[in-house]
Amino acid sequence: METKYVILILLMGLVTYLTRVSFFLLSRKVKLPDLVFRSLKYIPVAILATLIFPGIFVPNKELDIAITNPYIWAALITAGTLIISKNSLAGIVLGIASLVVLRTVI
Amino acid sequence: MDPRKFFTGLRKTFPFMVGLIPFGLAYGIMGAQAGLNLAEIMFMSVVVFAGSAQFMAVEMISQNIGIVFIAFSTLLINLRHILMGLSLSPYLSRLRARWLYILAFGMVDETYAVTIDYYQKGAGDSGNPYFMLGSSAGIYFSWLLTSFIGAILGSSIQDPLAWGLDFAMPATFLSILIPQIKSMRMLLVMLISGVSAVAFLLLIPGKWYIIMATLLAVAAGTTMEIVQERRSS
Incomplete structure (x- = not known):
């Protein structure tokens, strides 16, 4: 292994671990203010949305909100299936399958 | 704290382990194309264990961007983990510190999503560390295996993300988001x-x-x- 890559990887590992461990440890030492405590329940939904929306609306590093964007349709099909069937596997499988089909059609 | 919840965590994470396959392969392939050897590609997956940061890093390596800048970008892209840690911390407050050092390493997006969903639903088992450990172990296994296969295949196969499989991750995250x-x-x-x-x-x-x-x-x-x-x- 090249030394510069070893250094890079160790640095990346260090900063990644620090971001992951920081609040686990900090929240033991510091009592969270009530306001922060109340805001915690919004974090999962907010983070999940930031992980999902860019992949759908910015598929190739450019904004694509046209009706020809197959990711939007696939996301709607996934969400619709999840709401109707309440079955996560059905939603995931139908969503991916619809994208594969839509890409050949559109 | 039932240790058998390790397997519950593993089972609930299974859709993500599958959805991760094209991404692990793509990371290995991109790493090989960026000029990293098998050991370097695997060392990064073992030590860093952060998909989006690793993608960004191999892309920056292929553009000859300096390592300090890559490390800083890794920090930026991983800042979200601070919020994930904050969001999980009330459930883990009764654990020994030793558990937190272990669990923190495996707090990737997928494990966070599955674990917070499980802890929020509660059912008397909120904060069971074995659940999160099982979930992390599943993702780690899938990530290492697929990085390895991707690195070996290198440029001999096409980018699997180009087939539409890149939707596997948004779709799986949607399956956790929608019910919330x-x-x-x-x-x-x-x-x-x-x-x-x-x-x-x-x-x-x-x-x-x-x-x-x-x-x-x-x-x-x-x-x-x-x-x-x-x-x-």
Whole structure:
């Protein structure tokens, strides 16, 4: 292994671990203010949305909100299936399958 | 603290282990194309264990960007983990510190999503560390195996993300997100976060968009909650 890559990887590992461990440890030492405590329940939904929306609306590093964007349709099909069937596997499988089909059609 | 919940965590994470396959392969392939050897590709997956940061790093390596800048970008893209840690911390507050050092290493997006979903539902088992450990172990296994296969295959196969399999991750995250939208306020938090993430991604260079959009949406949700409370009281 090249030394510069070893250094890079160790640095990346260090900063990644620090971001992951920081609040686990900090929240033991510091009592969270009530306001922060109340805001915690919004974090999962907010983070999940930031992980999902860019992949759908910015598929190739450019904004694509046209009706020809197959990711939007696939996301709607996934969400619709999840709401109707309440079955996560059905939603995931139908969503991916619809994208594969839509890409050949559109 | 039932240790058998390790397997519950593993089972609930299974869709993500499958959805991760094209990404692990693509990472290995991209790493090989960027000029990293098998040992370097695997060392990064073993030590860093952060998909989006590793993708970014191999892309930057192929552009000959300096290591300090890559490390700083890794920090930026991983800032979201601070919020994930904050969100999980109330459930883990009774554990020994030793558990936290172990669990923190495996707190990737997928494990966070599955674990917070499980802890929120509670059922008397909130904060069981074995659940999170099982979930992390599943993702780690899938990530290492697929990075390895991708690195070996190298450029002999096409980019699997080009087939439409890149939708596997958004689809799996949607399967956790949708059931969480139980009120108008949660719907608004989701929309504010998603739309602002897209806007920040397009407008602000670098990887600030995740943390900025999340903070904005969380602040908006909390504000709405307080305003509605004051009105009704």
